[in-house]
Amino acid sequence: MRLLPRRSRGAPAPTDVSGTVRLDKRTKDLLKRLEPGDVAVIDHADLDRLAADGLIEAGVKVVVNVAQSITGRYPNRGPLRLVQAGVRLVDEASPELFERLREGEFVRVDVDGNVWRRSEVIGTGRVIEEPEIVAAMENARSQIGGELERFASNTLEYIQREARLTFEPLVLPPLSRDFDGQHALVVVRGHDYRADLKALRPYLREYRPILIGVDGGADALLEMGFTPDVIIGDFDSVSERAVRCGADLIHHVHPDGRAPGREHLVAWGVRYHEFVAEGTSEDVAMLLAYEAGASLIVAVGTHATMIEFLDKGRRGMASTFLTRLRLGPALVDAKGVSQLYEGRVHRLDIALLVAAALVAIVVVVIVSRPIHTLLDGFRLTIEDLWDSLTR
Numbered sequence: 190m191r192l193l194p195r196r197s198r199g200a201p202a203p204t205d206v207s208g209t210v211r212l213d214k215r216t217k218d219l220l221k222r223l224e225p226g227d228v229a230v231i232d233h234a235d236l237d238r239l240a241a242d243g244l245i246e247a248g249v250k251v252v253v254n255v256a257q258s259i260t261g262r263y264p265n266r267g268p269l270r271l272v273q274a275g276v277r278l279v280d281e282a283s284p285e286l287f288e289r290l291r292e293g294e295f296v297r298v299d300v301d302g303n304v305w306r307r308s309e310v311i312g313t314g315r316v317i318e319e320p321e322i323v324a325a326m327e328n329a330r331s332q333i334g335g336e337l338e339r340f341a342s343n344t345l346e347y348i349q350r351e352a353r354l355t356f357e358p359l360v361l362p363p364l365s366r367d368f369d370g371q372h373a374l375v376v377v378r379g380h381d382y383r384a385d386l387k388a389l390r391p392y393l394r395e396y397r398p399i400l401i402g403v404d405g406g407a408d409a410l411l412e413m414g415f416t417p418d419v420i421i422g423d424f425d426s427v428s429e430r431a432v433r434c435g436a437d438l439i440h441h442v443h444p445d446g447r448a449p450g451r452e453h454l455v456a457w458g459v460r461y462h463e464f465v466a467e468g469t470s471e472d473v474a475m476l477l478a479y480e481a482g483a484s485l486i487v488a489v490g491t492h493a494t495m496i497e498f499l500d501k502g503r504r505g506m507a508s509t510f511l512t513r514l515r516l517g518p519a520l521v522d523a524k525g526v527s528q529l530y531e532g533r534v535h536r537l538d539i540a541l542l543v544a545a546a547l548v549a550i551v552v553v554v555i556v557s558r559p560i561h562t563l564l565d566g567f568r569l570t571i572e573d574l575w576d577s578l579t580r
Contacts (some may be wrong), residue, residue: 205279207297208249209288216240217426223247228296230286232256236267239379251298253279253314255286262337265324272319279304332353359480362462365416365437368481372398374523375448375474376406376417378426379490385523386413386489392526398487403474406490407431421477422470422532424448439464441473468508477515486516489523 196517212230213219217240219220223229225248229348233240233257244252248479258268258280271278279302289311290296302314323391335424376382386409392398393415404422408431413415420431432454438461442448454461466473471491478486574579 192356203300203560205297205299207295210294210296211292212287212290214287216243216314221260223249226250228253228298230255230290232287233258235260235262235265238266238270241267241270244271249276251277251279253282253286253298253304255282255284257281258317259322259325259329260324261332262327263333264329268317268322269319269326272322279314280317283312286312294356352370359466359476361477361480362439362464364419364481366399368478368483370482370484372396372485373401373478373483374398374487374489375403375471375491376409377399377403377471377480377490378405378409382406382409382490383413389489389523389526399478399483401474401478402431402436403471407434407436409490421464421474424453425450429457432459438462439477439540441466441470443467468512472509472512475512475520479519486520487523487526488520538570572576
């Protein structure tokens with residue numbers, strides 16, 4: 190018999206949760222179809238923060254994961270964010286759920302992690318809660334050295350195999366905007382992209398950088414009221430609205446000929462150009478701006494920390510390391526730029542503003558003839574009044 194985590198005194202007892210089931214082995218694709226109150230069935234080992242945030246924003250009640258949400262490979266934050274948002278997380282559920290369930294069916298998930306269709310249990314899992322997740326994360330932190338060694342090994346292997354290609358000149362596609370000497374803003378729909386874009390508004394108003402959306406990053410720009418100048422990627426997570434916004438469409442093609450997004454572009458019937466380069470789409474977007482002559486590249490939502498690299502879960506993340514080396518000081522993170530342009534009002538600024546206004550008023554009084562006439566009139570009126578009183 191499995192013991193459930195102890196609830197704090199006064200906390201409400203857990204209850205069964207029912208909802209419409211949506212299922213997909215690619216969480217990124219599932220997020221497009223989710224509606225508030227749904228039960229999401231996924232196959233996502235080491236559930237990352239970005240996927241968890243998408244599930245929370247979609248308003249799901251329950252997430253049923255047929256994989257292990259935190260394997261201990263590294264301290265991924267996705268499971269913790271889900272349960273802290275009040276989403277029930279059922280872990281290591283029966284893989285047969287993908288065969289037994291159909292999209293749109295109504296299911297019930299009980300407090301023990303059993304999945305019911307009417308009166309039949311069609312799958313079982315294990316409900317995990319915050320204390321267990323926190324303990325698993327602490328254990329993962331203590332053993333992350335091995336994962337870092339594997340990452341370093343993979344990076345060295347990639348450098349030996351691909352470094353020459355990474356630093357070779359690239360053949361740029363035609364571009365409507367002239368990048369030479371301009372700032373470029375590369376937006377990925379990643380961690381904290383909304384907060385970063387909001388904080389960057391003063392910078393965007395002053396410098397008007399060329400806006401590059403990487404796949405769903407184009408929708409992120411539109412969501413915040415900006416129109417992308419360039420959209421680049423494999424076009425698997427970008428909306429048709431973004432594709433038709435007037436931006437240059439650049440399809441990322443790998444040197445071995447892989448072109449995963451070509452069918453989407455052909456289906457939309459839009460004009461696009463291809464850019465052949467190694468690496469992830471966000472790397473290629475930065476390389477495009479750099480090779481086109483951008484003087485500064487500001488990155489929003491991109492992967493910058495080791496945990497974010499591990500969240501991405503790609504062996505090719507080593508290419509990101511090499512891309513950063515190639516770009517050097519031309520690349521800065523959005524958070525650093527936003528701090529430089531943070532709109533703070535200081536007391537000294539207010540005092541200087543008031544003093545400047547007073548000086549301007551005094552100067553106007555001194556040099557303005559109409560004001561002199563008005564003041565003379567007041568003076569004569571007061572003198573006449575005084576003379577009449579003293580007679």
